[in-house]
Amino acid sequence: MSDLYLNAALSGALTGLVYGLMALGLSVIFGVVRVVNFAHGEMMTAAMYGAILLSQAFKLDPLVAMAPVAIGMFILGYWLQRGLINSFVTRPEHTQFMLLVAVAIILVNGQLIAFGPNARNVQVDYALDSYQFGSVILDKVRIYAAIAALAVSAALFAFFRFSLTGKAIRACADNFLGAQVVGLDVKRLYALTFGIGAACVGTAGCLLVMLVDVTPAQGPAYTLLAFIIVIVGGMGSLTGALLAGLIVGISEAMAGALFVPSAKSMFTFALLVLVLLFRPQGLLGRTP
Amino acid sequence: MSVLFDGLPRRSLIALAVFFGLLLVAPWLVNAYVLSILVVVLYYAYAGQSWNIMMGFAGQLSLGHSLYVGLGAYTAAALFVRYGVNPWLGLVVAVGVTTVMGAIVGFLAFRFRIGGVYFAILTIAFAEFTRIGFDHAPLITAALADYTGISVDKFPALGGSGGLFLPVTNLSSNDLLNLRGAPIMFYYVMLAMTALALAFCRWLLASKLGYYWQAIRENEEAAAALGINVFRYKMIAVMLSAAMTAFAGVFFAFYYNNLFPEQIFSMNRSIELILGPIIGGLGTLFGPILGAFVLSPLADGITEVLQWAGVEIPGVKQVFYGVCLLLVVVFLPNGIWPVLAKRFKLGREQ
Numbered sequence: 228m229s230d231l232y233l234n235a236a237l238s239g240a241l242t243g244l245v246y247g248l249m250a251l252g253l254s255v256i257f258g259v260v261r262v263v264n265f266a267h268g269e270m271m272t273a274a275m276y277g278a279i280l281l282s283q284a285f286k287l288d289p290l291v292a293m294a295p296v297a298i299g300m301f302i303l304g305y306w307l308q309r310g311l312i313n314s315f316v317t318r319p320e321h322t323q324f325m326l327l328v329a330v331a332i333i334l335v336n337g338q339l340i341a342f343g344p345n346a347r348n349v350q351v352d353y354a355l356d357s358y359q360f361g362s363v364i365l366d367k368v369r370i371y372a373a374i375a376a377l378a379v380s381a382a383l384f385a386f387f388r389f390s391l392t393g394k395a396i397r398a399c400a401d402n403f404l405g406a407q408v409v410g411l412d413v414k415r416l417y418a419l420t421f422g423i424g425a426a427c428v429g430t431a432g433c434l435l436v437m438l439v440d441v442t443p444a445q446g447p448a449y450t451l452l453a454f455i456i457v458i459v460g461g462m463g464s465l466t467g468a469l470l471a472g473l474i475v476g477i478s479e480a481m482a483g484a485l486f487v488p489s490a491k492s493m494f495t496f497a498l499l500v501l502v503l504l505f506r507p508q509g510l511l512g513r514t515p
Numbered sequence: 516m517s518v519l520f521d522g523l524p525r526r527s528l529i530a531l532a533v534f535f536g537l538l539l540v541a542p543w544l545v546n547a548y549v550l551s552i553l554v555v556v557l558y559y560a561y562a563g564q565s566w567n568i569m570m571g572f573a574g575q576l577s578l579g580h581s582l583y584v585g586l587g588a589y590t591a592a593a594l595f596v597r598y599g600v601n602p603w604l605g606l607v608v609a610v611g612v613t614t615v616m617g618a619i620v621g622f623l624a625f626r627f628r629i630g631g632v633y634f635a636i637l638t639i640a641f642a643e644f645t646r647i648g649f650d651h652a653p654l655i656t657a658a659l660a661d662y663t664g665i666s667v668d669k670f671p672a673l674g675g676s677g678g679l680f681l682p683v684t685n686l687s688s689n690d691l692l693n694l695r696g697a698p699i700m701f702y703y704v705m706l707a708m709t710a711l712a713l714a715f716c717r718w719l720l721a722s723k724l725g726y727y728w729q730a731i732r733e734n735e736e737a738a739a740a741l742g743i744n745v746f747r748y749k750m751i752a753v754m755l756s757a758a759m760t761a762f763a764g765v766f767f768a769f770y771y772n773n774l775f776p777e778q779i780f781s782m783n784r785s786i787e788l789i790l791g792p793i794i795g796g797l798g799t800l801f802g803p804i805l806g807a808f809v810l811s812p813l814a815d816g817i818t819e820v821l822q823w824a825g826v827e828i829p830g831v832k833q834v835f836y837g838v839c840l841l842l843v844v845v846f847l848p849n850g851i852w853p854v855l856a857k858r859f860k861l862g863r864e865q
Contacts, residue, residue, distance in 0.1 A: 263632045322844060330841070331837075332833055339833075340831065487654060490654075496640045496641075496643060499637075
């Protein structure tokens with residue numbers, strides 16, 4: 228019996244790393260541009276459909292499709308920020324929120340019109356393979372997805388830590404006025420950031436499409452999930468997002484093992500309420 | 516009475532009288548189909564007005580108002596179906612339930628100074644939590660019985676994802692006391708409630724409470740510095756808004772006679788509910804009504820045109836909603852009503 232729970236927890240943790248990557252995208256956008264990307268899950272769904280189309284048309288493995296999808300999502304994010312969101316950066320919070328709600332509604336239903344309401348997925352030929360570690364059996368796809376998620380996250384951390392552009396973006400986030408004073412092109416950096424966040428969620432979508440089915444209606448649920456992960460982890464903390472993703476993944480899996488899988492989100496919401504009650508700044512967030 | 520009409524120019528009074536006069540005689544002017552649309556319009560006008568108290572007046576963005584609609588609907592419907600409790604009595608209980616729920620959400624959020632986006636997410640989380648909870652109601656009661664030994668029969672089964680159904684009504688006689696009857700009766704009930712809500716909101720805005728709310732909305736720190744108990748007045752806003760929304764839920768239950776957690780608690784419902792006030796004009800008195808009158812007929816019109824053209828694609832109506840919202844947010848950030856009011860000088864002299 229305990230093996231069953233250990234198995235569930237471990238495969239939940241692997242899925243959780245992909246959730247973490249998804250939430251990283253949201254955290255990056257909010258941390259820098261200070262705009263709430265309420266269309267985050269919808270953008271991920273778009274990326275998932277992208278991976279499905281690439282797999283159908285060119286037999287591309289989603290792990291390979293990550294690259295073109297990330298580039299496509301980067302361009303989408305860049306121009307969304309440049310063309311639409313940038314003029315809203317200084318507007319009140321609820322107005323930005325409404326703008327992205329509108330984008331989200333259009334995306335969800337655009338996907339519904341384009342792909343129909345039925346669930347779709349990608350079949351890779353190793354979908355049913357698994358690895359055995361003692362009494363624990365883990366799916367090959369889940370392990371691959373988790374490793375890829377870690378790799379992309381590591382690349383993101385390295386980008387923000389070491390590259391000049393990454394440092395400039397962090398400067399914008401830390402001190403908007405200061406960044407302008409030293410002559411940074413804030414508008415361009417914001418667009419870059421939105422693009423990077425979108426690319427993040429795009430790669431997360433490519434990985435997730437190997438693990439779950441896709442429907443157009445799922446977008447809002449993933450937006451909410453990404454938000455919960457970011458809040459649980461602590462706004463602005465990238466490691467926090469990854470850690471919270473892991474925890475949420477485990478809690479979802481345990482919900483499935485202990486109760487019914489369809490009630491997994493209830494456990495996630497309960498987690499959110501607990502964090503808001505006892506540690507409102509999030510697990511790794513700084514005290515405000 | 517005077518507070519309701521003080522400062523309104525004569526032409527606004529006439530416009531208001533003509534508007535409500537037309538609505539009063541509307542059932543004799545339009546066919547059953549248009550009447551059914553008008554019921555929906557008034558429903559959204561009323562629910563939007565209730566939501567507007569929180570966001571428009573006090574500046575607290577709730578994206579989970581379907582929580583209060585759903586709880587109100589389920590409370591009154593379950594009491595009616597299982598125990599034969601009169602819907603108006605059920606409404607009193609429903610108002611109690613949603614007020615407590617609003618208090619819980621508000622307390623959790625405002626106690627820890629959770630505002631803005633965080634608050635909005637919390638409201639969605641509560642609505643979604645409740646939706647999934649109602650979906651699994653039979654399972655949860657069964658699990659409860661397993662773990663604690665409390666018998667399932669003590670809880671009225673809420674139907675779970677299979678839905679809760681009210682006995683279908685005899686449309687030939689109108690029974691206002693039991694809220695069973697023809698659409699025309701529901702129309703007048705909703706019209707009366709919409710007018711009452713409008714008057715009530717006007718009274719609220721002109722009261723001390725209303726001024727406190729607006730102070731909090733504009734600048735919370737400044738309001739607190741002036742000695743306003745920010746926590747208390749935000750709590751009042753969320754509880755009042757939740758209490759008013761309960762009626763929308765009760766109405767929904769008795770008008771449509773069926774309830775599914777998947778539908779009534781859904782995030783889409785919350786968003787549809789708030790589109791009206793935003794498009795009409797956030798924080799204005801007439802905005803929610805105007806928004807409902809613009810949005811629902813437009814959406815139905817689109818559906819009609821598409822059907823006439825022989826196209827039936829799910830999602831087109833919602834894309835249209837999204838585009839409307841986008842255009843309003845980009846080009847009319849304050850909504851339609853302020854523009855109209857200025858153009859036709861319908862507003863109060865400031």
